[in-house]
Amino acid sequence: MRRILPVLIVLLLLPFAAPTRAAAAGTVWHVIRPQESLAYIAGMYDLDPHDLASWNQIPYEAPIQPDGVLRLNPPPAPLPVFSSRIETVSPGMVNWNPAKGCPIIPANLRRVWVTYIDFTGAARDGSVIVRHDVAPRVQRAFETLYRWRFRIMAMAPMRLNMPGETDMSIVTAGYNCRAVAGTKVWSEHAAGTAVDINPLQNPMKRGTFLSPAAGGLYLDRNRRLIGMIHPEGAARAFLWNGFHWGGTWTSLKDYMHFSLTNR
Secondary structure, three states: OOOOHHHHHHHHOOOOOOOOOOOOOOOOEEEOOOOOOHHHHHHHOOOOHHHHHHHHOOOOOOOOOOOOEEEOOOOOOOOOOOOEEEEEOOHHHHOOOHHHOOOOOHHHEEEEEEEEEOOOOOEEEEEEEEEOOOHHHHHHHHHHHHHOOOEOOOEEOHHHHOOOOOOHHHOEEOOOOOEOOOOOOEOHHHHOOEEEOOOOOOOEEEOOEEEOHHHHHHOOOOOOOOOOOOOOOOHHHHHOOOOEEHHHOOOOEEOOEEEOOOO
């Protein structure tokens, strides 16, 4: 199918239940669950909580956040300080076609670069494109995710961040000049006011339709797998910045989707 995803999916399946100490020896990361503390997680794996804080570059006294990921061994290199910048967008960057009649022009879009942690625990520079006035909110949300050690599977530019991967449905992204699937109504992505986070791990389900199609593994939202978003966890990074979350919708569930208009 794809060269990279099968290996990642196998890794994602490992820590969905709290391991015994005997079974924890080969485990290298832990997805934080509600009510867990640094000391509690350290005890699960027979680790010193001060080491755990140091390896993850988090203050020992600070509360840890659900959906974040703690590495359980020393990192090969320290994570850099979060950084972000905003750039203007040219028509070529977004494959602009005036004939399509998209609801926003490139001059009103911005590319937001952010530091993120990928599924291997490495820090990378990635970008999303959103409307100019949405860009500062996006910066704040991604900074919060980074501080919480939430992991993101992939962001543009894919040729650098996940070379060889051809499935763009897994990419965390913003602007896309398209209609809502199955309709002629413009998506909020076409207006630059929506961001999708880890689509594979947070799929959209409407009736029997599932997108991405490989996201069935993640429909049980009681699971705690790397990259999944939960209301008491990573969703708050966007909710606190004025976004609405498709994971709360009743007519369908769009767990990846955050938008300013709740559409």
